[in-house]
Amino acid sequence: NAGVTQTPKFQVLKTGQSMTLQCAQDMNHEYMSWYRQDPGMGLRLIHYSVGAGITDQGEVPNGYNVSRSTTEDFPLRLLSAAPSQTSVYFCASSPRVGSFTDTQYFGPGTRLTVL
Amino acid sequence: SQQGEEDPQALSIQEGENATMNCSYKTSINNLQWYRQNSGRGLVHLILIRSNEREKHSGRLRVTLDTSKKSSSLLITASRAADTASYFCATARSSGAGSYQLTFGKGTKLSVIP
Numbered sequence: 001n002a003g004v005t006q007t008p009k010f011q012v013l014k015t016g017q018s019m020t021l022q023c024a025q026d027m028n029h030e031y032m033s034w035y036r037q038d039p040g041m042g043l044r045l046i047h048y049s050v051g052a053g054i055t056d057q058g059e060v061p062n063g064y065n066v067s068r069s070t071t072e073d074f075p076l077r078l079l080s081a082a083p084s085q086t087s088v089y090f091c092a093s094s095p096r097v098g099s100f101t102d103t104q105y106f107g108p109g110t111r112l113t114v115l
Numbered sequence: 116s117q118q119g120e121e122d123p124q125a126l127s128i129q130e131g132e133n134a135t136m137n138c139s140y141k142t143s144i145n146n147l148q149w150y151r152q153n154s155g156r157g158l159v160h161l162i163l164i165r166s167n168e169r170e171k172h173s174g175r176l177r178v179t180l181d182t183s184k185k186s187s188s189l190l191i192t193a194s195r196a197a198d199t200a201s202y203f204c205a206t207a208r209s210s211g212a213g214s215y216q217l218t219f220g221k222g223t224k225l226s227v228i229p
Contacts, residue, residue: 004157031214033217035219040221041221042203042219042220042221042222043158043203043205043219044219045216045217045218048210048214048216050214056210056214058216059218090157090158092158103148103160103163104158104160104217105160106150106157106158106159107157108156108157109155109156109157
């Protein structure tokens with residue numbers, strides 16, 4: 001199993017550009033989520049999904065869209081990039097939606113810089 | 116808002132010493148989890164303690180949970196240089212519809228000097 005994969009690893013955007021961060025998992029996990037990590041702020045939840053076709057907002061959803069058309073993929077779209085979105089983005093998955101005790105498996109992250 | 120807050124923000128110890136990190140949180144939880152992040156990498160799960168548990172061990176790790184004080188501690192015994200990393204606590208609570216959210220603290224940066 002590859003686990004949770006993210007592409008690209010690094011990205012530089014100009015203000016106003018749009019892009020999609022890709023996330024895929026091959027573990028048949030129901031639950032997938034996106035976090036951003038800023039210096040001194042820990043990880044903050046952007047959006048999450050409990051299954052194909054079902055998504056919900058986390059703590060900091062503004063400026064981001066998600067969709068989940070398959071169990072495996074959970075892309076994060078930046079609609080119009082802003083410097084405040086400069087961050088490291090992590091995708092994570094866990095096996096079962098209803099199980100609080102399932103641990104999360106994290107991807108390696110995408111480092112995004114918005115100029 | 117940040118649910119968990121780790122203390123201290125940074126910790127530097129000699130190899131072989133024990134390292135203790137603390138985490139405080141604000142609302143009721145289902146469980147509390149600790150993760151490790153090596154520089155430039157994703158997070159790796161270390162240990163989970165349920166809200167009805169008080170102490171848990173895994174190898175050189177010992178976690179305690181005091182729900183009355185809304186706090187947890189992570190003890191790493193006999194530290195090694197390879198333990199150098201940032202450590203995060205995360206609290207799990209219901210987000211409705213049978214699902215949950217993990218809320219992470221800001222982390223403790225541990226440096227173990229050989």
